[in-house]
Amino acid sequence: MSTPEPGPDGSVGALRAGTVLGRQVDGVSCGPSVLVMTAALTGSGWPGAVGARFGAAQRLAHRQANRLWPRALGTTPWGMRAWLHRHAPAAGRFRVRPATRAVLRRVADAGQPVPVLVGSPRLPRHWVLVVGAGSDGRWRAYEPSSGQVRTVDPDSFRDGSAVRSTGWPRAWAVLLPA
Numbered sequence: 001m002s003t004p005e006p007g008p009d010g011s012v013g014a015l016r017a018g019t020v021l022g023r024q025v026d027g028v029s030c031g032p033s034v035l036v037m038t039a040a041l042t043g044s045g046w047p048g049a050v051g052a053r054f055g056a057a058q059r060l061a062h063r064q065a066n067r068l069w070p071r072a073l074g075t076t077p078w079g080m081r082a083w084l085h086r087h088a089p090a091a092g093r094f095r096v097r098p099a100t101r102a103v104l105r106r107v108a109d110a111g112q113p114v115p116v117l118v119g120s121p122r123l124p125r126h127w128v129l130v131v132g133a134g135s136d137g138r139w140r141a142y143e144p145s146s147g148q149v150r151t152v153d154p155d156s157f158r159d160g161s162a163v164r165s166t167g168w169p170r171a172w173a174v175l176l177p178a
Contacts (some may be wrong), residue, residue: 030127
């Protein structure tokens with residue numbers, strides 16, 4: 001994956017679904033936002049032309065991904081994976097992997113969008129979507145609460161400084177393409 005180099009503030013710009021800024025609609029829809037963007041970016045065509053229906057698409061994806069898990073608790077890695085396999089086949093197959101240093105290094109070489117679960121040192125809390133990488137190996141990650149694409153150094157999860165770009169210091173899991 002290749003994306004533009006970041007500006008002085010570290011951001012690359014906004015990620016949009018059609019003409020709509022790709023911002024999550026509520027405090028627990030980061031996972032569904034990442035799902036809808038993954039489907040849109042990989043040409044899965046789900047759910048058709050997203051555009052102005054981004055909020056509705058997030059809500060539908062949330063219901064579909066969380067069949068047993070309470071929506072108020074977000075979306076599990078296994079719910080994310082199952083949704084992608086079922087509703088975004090063009091994205092390919094994914095495996096849930098713990099966010100070890102070796103796995104995080106493989107993200108930049110995936111060649112397609114990669115969902116990453118981040119959080120506090122004690123709890124996973126938020127999904128981001130790696131949409132590319134710069135020549136320096138730093139990720140370009142879609143951050144759904146702002147709708148922005150931010151630059152993330154994968155090594156910043158080791159010392160907690162990733163909080164500046166993702167809002168959270170630790171990576172917990174990765175949906176790595178199979």
